[in-house]
Amino acid sequence: MSDDVFSYQNDFQNSKEAWLSFKANSNNSYKYVVSGGSGMSNLSWETTITVQEGEIVQRHFIYEGDIEGLPEDELEWTENEGEINTHESYVAAPAITMDEVYRKAENEWLVESSNVTTYFQVDYRGLLSTCGYVRNGCADDCFVGIHIKSIVAL
Structure with a gap:
């Protein structure tokens, strides 16, 4: 196991502990913002x-940003209970809990591989902010994982 992956594993465990504390203190009630963008536009x-x-x-x-040419009904939308994950958008983050985000981080995004560059960052509270990887040699929009802009208790 490389030093980088080992370091991320330790950082991940610390972040998971910070998450479990935040979750308990917020009564598992929170909102988080996932951000994305295209390097080509x-x-x-x-x-x-x-x-x-x-x-x-x-x-x-x-x-x-540059929304010219996008259909009006795709520019902004909201799904409430009973309709969660009904919009088919290839860029919108799926509606998953932070527990599920941490599971995906551990099982999919932080898996050791020689053909990827792995990224792992936390915010000032130790909560996950960037987690994922880019396959070596990929030119643009190659990140597989999540960028979390903010996590706040309700």
């Missing part, structure tokens, strides 16, 4: 996931 997007007592109650999506 001036287009970015955000998906806000709202969780109340461990259940996803809302997913909100919005495009920002």
